[in-house]
Structure formats: C-alpha cells, structure tokens
Amino acid sequence: MPEVLDAPSMAAATEQFISGEHQLFINNMWVDASSNEMLNVINPASGETIATVSAASAEDIDAAVNAARQAFDHGPWRTMGATARAELLLKLADLVAAQGQTFAETEVLCTGMPMATAAAMAPIVARDWLRYYAGWATKISGETLAQDPLPFPGAATESFLMTRKEPVGVAAQIVPWNFPLGMTIMKLGPALAAGCTVVLKPDEHTPLSALLLARLTKEAGFPDGVINIVPGYGHVAGAALAEHPLVDKISFTGSTEVGRKIVDACKGNLKKVTLELGGKSPFIVMPDADLTKAIPMAVMQGYFLQGQNCVCPSRMLVHHSIYDQFIEGVKAGAESLMIGPGLNPETTLGPLVSARQLSRVQSYVDAGKAEGAELISGGAALDRPGHFMPPTLFAGCNREMKIVREEIFGPVLTVTKLATDDIAEVIDYANDTVYGLNGSVWTENIGTAMRISSGVRSGIVGINAHTMSDIHGGLGGYKQSGWGREMGSESLDAYLETKTVIMHY
CATH class of the missing domain: 3.40.605.10 (Aldehyde Dehydrogenase; Chain A, domain 1)
Structure with missing residues (x-):
C-alpha cells in the first residue's frame, strides 16, 4: 500500500x-x-x-x-x-x-x-x-x-x-x-x-x-x-x-x-x-515494446488526476509474451505513488473529487471482483477523512467485463492478455468500445506502429506516447466520445x- x-x-x-x-x-x-x-x-x-x-x-x-x-x-x-x-x-x-x-x-x-x-x-x-x-x-x-x-x-x-x-x-x-x-x-x-x-x-x-x-x-x-x-x-x-x-x-x-x-x-x-x-482508451503493448518507457507511462497516465481524466489509458491490452512482466512493473509503480492531500508537495495521488465519485469507483471495483478479474493492487477506499481510493490494478480481464467496457473515471486500470500475433485482431480488440477519444500503441516496429495507429478509431493515437493533445493539435473523439474538436485551430x-x-x- x-x-x-x-x-x-x-x-x-x-x-x-x-x-x-x-x-x-x-x-x-x-x-x-x-x-x-x-x-x-x-x-x-x-x-x-x-x-x-x-x-x-x-x-x-x-x-x-x-x-x-x-x-x-x-x-x-x-x-x-x-x-x-x-x-x-x-x-x-x-x-x-x-x-x-x-x-x-x-x-x-x-x-x-x-x-x-x-x-x-x-x-x-x-x-x-x-x-x-x-x-x-x-x-x-x-x-x-x-x-x-x-x-x-x-x-x-x-x-x-x-x-x-x-x-x-x-x-x-x-x-x-x-x-x-x-x-x-x-x-x-x-x-x-x-x-x-x-x-x-x-x-x-x-x-x-x-x-x-x-x-x-x-x-x-x-x-x-x-x-x-x-x-x-x-x-x-x-x-x-x-x-x-x-x-x-x-x-x-x-x-x-x-x-x-x-x-x-x-x-x-x-x-x-x-x-x-x-473515453475508454486502449493502451496497446506489443511484444517488442520498450517496457522501460511503457510501464512508467502506464502508471503516470493511468493514475493522472486520480484516473479522473477522459484520456486515461484504463484499458491495457498487453501481448502474452510480456504480460507478467508488464503487470509486475505497473504494480510496483502504482504502489510507489504517495497518497495524500494535494497541498503536500510529496503527494502524487490525491483524493477523488467527491464522496459520490468515490462510491461510484468502489462499485466498479466490486463489480470487477464479482466478474472474476484478478485484483493485483488496491481495491478498497482508505479508512480516513477525505475521498481516497488507492491506485487499483486488475489483471485477467476480458472484453465482456463491466470494468473493461464502461468508463470508471477513477484510479482503476484493467489489463487484458493479447493471445494473438495478428495485428488485425489487436486492432479489432482495441476498437471494441463505444468510445474513441484516445489510444496508444507501444512498439519499436514502425510498420506495426503505423498499421495499428491507422486502424484504431480514435481522435488521438499516440505511438510510444499516451497523452492529451498539445494546444496546437485537436482534442476530440470518434463514436460516442463526442462531436467536434477542442484546442488547435x-x-x-x-x-x-x-x-x-x-x-x-
């Protein structure tokens, strides 16, 4: 903890x-x-x-x-x-x-x-x-x-x-x-x-x-x-x-x-x-990904603003060959975060915005447990004043689970094992959502990067990066992630x- x-x-x-x-x-x-x-x-x-x-x-x-x-x-x-x-x-x-x-x-x-x-x-x-x-x-x-x-x-x-x-x-x-x-x-x-x-x-x-x-x-x-x-x-x-x-x-x-x-x-x-x-952004980690970059970004962006951000990479899709290593790295990163009031300069994970939001997030965590996802870290609100939920990580997830399909808007990440080497199947899995706001692919192969970034139906797709767009570029989504663009011209x-x-x- x-x-x-x-x-x-x-x-x-x-x-x-x-x-x-x-x-x-x-x-x-x-x-x-x-x-x-x-x-x-x-x-x-x-x-x-x-x-x-x-x-x-x-x-x-x-x-x-x-x-x-x-x-x-x-x-x-x-x-x-x-x-x-x-x-x-x-x-x-x-x-x-x-x-x-x-x-x-x-x-x-x-x-x-x-x-x-x-x-x-x-x-x-x-x-x-x-x-x-x-x-x-x-x-x-x-x-x-x-x-x-x-x-x-x-x-x-x-x-x-x-x-x-x-x-x-x-x-x-x-x-x-x-x-x-x-x-x-x-x-x-x-x-x-x-x-x-x-x-x-x-x-x-x-x-x-x-x-x-x-x-x-x-x-x-x-x-x-x-x-x-x-x-x-x-x-x-x-x-x-x-x-x-x-x-x-x-x-x-x-x-x-x-x-x-x-x-x-x-x-x-x-x-x-x-x-x-x-949004329910996919974070796609291919077998040749540089995990020294992908894992810290998964932790930083996944728990940024306590997961209360629309571009949160809450749906992590990880190739089977690096699946265990990835989970171990994200778990260690999550448990290294410092929980506390934001005014403390050492804090890296603050509270959720309200008691209602904390209750909502807890209900999703409970649903994940009930549906058979493996709780790796976190999972229960802290027994102290304020609305604190520790960084929570689920493994063993699949596309039918509520925690994988619905936007949680809290510090909860789900990891799904990709058992395929077929890029078309990876793209299909990434697109299996009603949302299309953000996404990223992690690979050292430029061909793989371009094929996946072209195939993912999302307003923003990062290659070895996962973030909101810069002010010079647009922010907006496909499908039920919205109409029109913010930022940029x-x-x-x-x-x-x-x-x-x-x-x-």
Whole structure:
C-alpha cells in the first residue's frame, strides 16, 4: 500500500480568496443568486466545506444570457478590432500568471489534484493557452474565390466572390470538475478570439478558479456582458443554458450520458454543439515494446488526476509474451505513488473529487471482483477523512467485463492478455468500445506502429506516447466520445460562421 501523507497549510492569499464572498458574475457585476441558494465547495482531501458560492437559477441564467446577447448585438465588443481582442487576451494571460500560486492552490483544494500537477497546469498552461488564442484573434480570415460566369441570359459577367468568418454569437460553455481552470481557458480562449460573447458554467464541485478568473477579466478590461460566469447545479443552471433560445452555440465537456441530454435540449433553436465526452482508451503493448518507457507511462497516465481524466489509458491490452512482466512493473509503480492531500508537495495521488465519485469507483471495483478479474493492487477506499481510493490494478480481464467496457473515471486500470500475433485482431480488440477519444500503441516496429495507429478509431493515437493533445493539435473523439474538436485551430471553427459575399459590378 502506498504511503499516506498529511496536508500543509495554504498561502495567505489563497486563504483570503477562498474565505471571501463568491457571487455570480453577470454583465461585469457581482450579484447574488436570485433564489439566494448557495452551494457548498468541499475539500475532497478532508470532506470539509471550504467555501459557499451563489448557485444560479434559471432566472440568473436568463439574465446572464441577455447580458451576453446585448453585448454581442449592440456593445463595443461587436465592433472591436481583432488586435484589441488579442490585447485583452494577452493582458488576461499576464494577470493569470501573476496569480499563479492562488490558482494552483485553489485547483488543489477543489479537485484534490497534486500540487506538482496544479502548479504546472493551472497558471502556466492557462497563461500559454490564452496567449495562443490571442495570436489567433488576428489570423481569422475568409477567402477570395474564383467565379465562373453563370450561363443564363442577362447574367452578370463581372463579379467578385469572397467569404467572411464571423462569430457565431452567444456561446454557452459547461466546464467539468477534473481540470477546471484549464478547461475554462480551453473553451473561453477560442470563443473570445472569434468575437463571441460567453456564459460559462463551472461545475458545482469546482467553481472557485472560474470566479477568480472572472475578477481578472474585469481587471483586464473586457466590456460589460462579454464574459459571464454562473456557477450552479447541472440540472438547473446547465439545463437552462442548454435550452435558452438566445444561446447560439453550446460547448460541453463531461459524460456521454449528460451529452445526450445536452443534444436534446439544444433542439429547440438548433444550437451548434461541441461535445467532448467519455473515453475508454486502449493502451496497446506489443511484444517488442520498450517496457522501460511503457510501464512508467502506464502508471503516470493511468493514475493522472486520480484516473479522473477522459484520456486515461484504463484499458491495457498487453501481448502474452510480456504480460507478467508488464503487470509486475505497473504494480510496483502504482504502489510507489504517495497518497495524500494535494497541498503536500510529496503527494502524487490525491483524493477523488467527491464522496459520490468515490462510491461510484468502489462499485466498479466490486463489480470487477464479482466478474472474476484478478485484483493485483488496491481495491478498497482508505479508512480516513477525505475521498481516497488507492491506485487499483486488475489483471485477467476480458472484453465482456463491466470494468473493461464502461468508463470508471477513477484510479482503476484493467489489463487484458493479447493471445494473438495478428495485428488485425489487436486492432479489432482495441476498437471494441463505444468510445474513441484516445489510444496508444507501444512498439519499436514502425510498420506495426503505423498499421495499428491507422486502424484504431480514435481522435488521438499516440505511438510510444499516451497523452492529451498539445494546444496546437485537436482534442476530440470518434463514436460516442463526442462531436467536434477542442484546442488547435479547429476549436475556432466551432465559434465561427462562414458567410459568402457575392458582388456583381
């Protein structure tokens, strides 16, 4: 069993922010929820309430959407040049960097992620992603197109044909709890670069980093109504956003189950929809794989964010010739992880985000045992305050087991023995899932690598690597892993309309 650590104190600036008042941010103003309802923010490392936040009602969502609509249709944002938008994003990036420690500690306190992860991902990634999208604001352009004369009597023979890229309008964005600040920037950046206005709902478990960001957007000088941050419950605030007739586009990251509900809610005015949903990523280890690289990556990525990440390589498919060696290596790596509160700098595996999530993960572990999977490591929640599940490893798995087919979203890895040398069969096994978000193949044979990476039906496939895409590339899935792409230049397309302009002269 990994060692369990204690938690040190947070910085004074973080404590001051956490203990302050947390209202809704609508039209560049801080306002109470119309219902006066509050939600509690729980520290998953202790189970204690660390803050209370105003919970948006449908009435509050309506106010936020109308503010965004007014800002898009009639405010200065509509006529602001691309360079000015870029400058605002760059200023916001600098402000985020200056608040790096507060952002990092806030992410740790709300999500449970280790401080080493938060310190890199929160201020640094957020800053760099904002700068990336600031650069795109001045690169959005249409085309001048060749045009053939129309073969109709009296048709104009001299004409000019071009396209324009224009913002789609009011964008609603619903952010998950596993990487709150990063997901917020990943959605906010391209929408603002494109010229949209935004109503963003952070998850009810982790609203604080988005509210801290809202303070900085006001300081940076974004006009009234351009950015609205409305924490609230998914079935209330999220549902109201998805259904609102003045919202033109919605971007959602979360479970496939909720994604289906989002699609149904958007039918009313046929909103444009981007969905980044679940995954059950294959981690394919061929007989010639370099296990000195594959095993550490399996441990690092498999238990990254306590397994609460959509690209988690939770479905490990390992060739029979190296199966035992691989399991021994992953077991040793898992048991070397340091469990504890994320604020402890030695922690490498923090708590799950909530008691409910811990119960969900435990139910999957129990199902794995009942179905005959071999429990190699972990398997039971820790008897201590907080929501801690040790890194859990199952061997002897097969494709019919619940723990192999369904997304667990916790620190649980399954290993299946590949008894075949037929690459076509390996690809078939990897594709035997309703998901298609991420995957990887580990081999020293370039031919094998290319055949498998080409055959796996997934939005991302790594060769001797398993990770989320870089900001310059797209993140998105095949099948029930979603619609559209986040990050990269493709993310801008989701917030733009193409208008064709024809002029006869």
